[in-house]
Amino acid sequence: MRFKGKMVIVSGGGGYIGGVIGQQLAAEGARVAVLDRNLDSAEKVAAMLPEGKAYAVDLTDYQAVLQTVAGAEAQLGPADFLVTCAGGSARRRIRRFAEQDMAVIREIIDVNLLGALHCLRAVIPGMIARRAGKIVNISSLVAIGGVEGCADYAAAKAGIIAATRTLAMELGPHNVLINCVCPGKVQRPGEMPADPVAFARKHSFLDRLCRAEDIAGLVLFLLSPDADCITGQNYIVDGGRSLGLKGDH
Numbered sequence: 001m002r003f004k005g006k007m008v009i010v011s012g013g014g015g016y017i018g019g020v021i022g023q024q025l026a027a028e029g030a031r032v033a034v035l036d037r038n039l040d041s042a043e044k045v046a047a048m049l050p051e052g053k054a055y056a057v058d059l060t061d062y063q064a065v066l067q068t069v070a071g072a073e074a075q076l077g078p079a080d081f082l083v084t085c086a087g088g089s090a091r092r093r094i095r096r097f098a099e100q101d102m103a104v105i106r107e108i109i110d111v112n113l114l115g116a117l118h119c120l121r122a123v124i125p126g127m128i129a130r131r132a133g134k135i136v137n138i139s140s141l142v143a144i145g146g147v148e149g150c151a152d153y154a155a156a157k158a159g160i161i162a163a164t165r166t167l168a169m170e171l172g173p174h175n176v177l178i179n180c181v182c183p184g185k186v187q188r189p190g191e192m193p194a195d196p197v198a199f200a201r202k203h204s205f206l207d208r209l210c211r212a213e214d215i216a217g218l219v220l221f222l223l224s225p226d227a228d229c230i231t232g233q234n235y236i237v238d239g240g241r242s243l244g245l246k247g248d249h
């Protein structure tokens with residue numbers, strides 16, 4: 001029970017990775033504010049938690065984020081932790097940059113970068129005032145390695161890593177710690193290929209791809225007292241996918 005009595009805000013908490021992070025934090029005693037644009041999925045996650053509450057909010061709207069954070073803190077107590085997990089690459093609309101619609105590019109930046117900055121801006125002043133807080137931002141391996149068709153998403157996620165470093169410098173003296181986690185491809189239970197081991201070996205150096213639980217394990221470590229001296233860092237969780245080229249030699 002590493003997080004008994006702690007209050008955590010999980011943005012994108014209704015999603016796959018955010019949902020598992022919320023569940024694991026709750027299993028270790030935390031009260032969880034599940035923030036998501038999709039109220040149904042946020043409520044489904046919150047319903048599984050002993051002390052969870054769902055909040056519908058579009059994170060691209062800063063005033064709405066401010067109000068939602070204030071409401072969540074009034075109901076569940078001041079935030080001890082923030083996990084920014086909302087986002088995505090708009091898979092079905094991925095296109096090479098030269099052909100991409102500017103509206104899609106703007107939307108990807110708004111959701112993945114500004115959405116996270118809005119949450120950080122809303123939560124950080126309270127943490128500074130209380131001289132206590134831990135934050136984990138979820139970025140992506142795409143920010144580091146790149147992937148064709150995702151220049152907007154890569155830029156947004158790289159912005160999160162950069163913001164994490166600078167914020168660690170600003171917040172450290174206030175006893176607020178902030179780190180970043182970059183997942184590689186995360187396998188959803190419903191998206192298993194016919195031969196999972198062959199698929200995993202094609203993409204990583206392990207016999208399996210990462211699952212949300214693997215991301216959550218690191219997030220919980222970074223929020224725990226074991227990580228009290230770690231700030232401003234970025235960690236990759238990808239089964240070794242980013243280590244080097246795979247193929248014939």
Ligand SMILES: NC(=O)c1ccc[n+]([C@@H]2O[C@H](COP(=O)([O-])OP(=O)(O)OC[C@H]3O[C@@H](n4cnc5c(N)ncnc54)[C@H](O)[C@@H]3O)[C@@H](O)[C@H]2O)c1
Nearest residue numbers: 012014015016017036037058059086087088140183185186
């Ligand atoms: N799944 C992967 O393979 C993978 C890999 C690397 C990074 N990531 C990152 O991990 C995070 C979680 O990914 P996931 O796979 O759980 O995706 P997901 O789609 O299951 O969850 C994302 C959640 O964010 C919410 N969201 C999106 N835009 C929002 C907005 N404007 N306001 C409020 N909520 C909004 C969605 O409703 C959804 O519930 C994302 O930031 C994603 O970019 C995922």
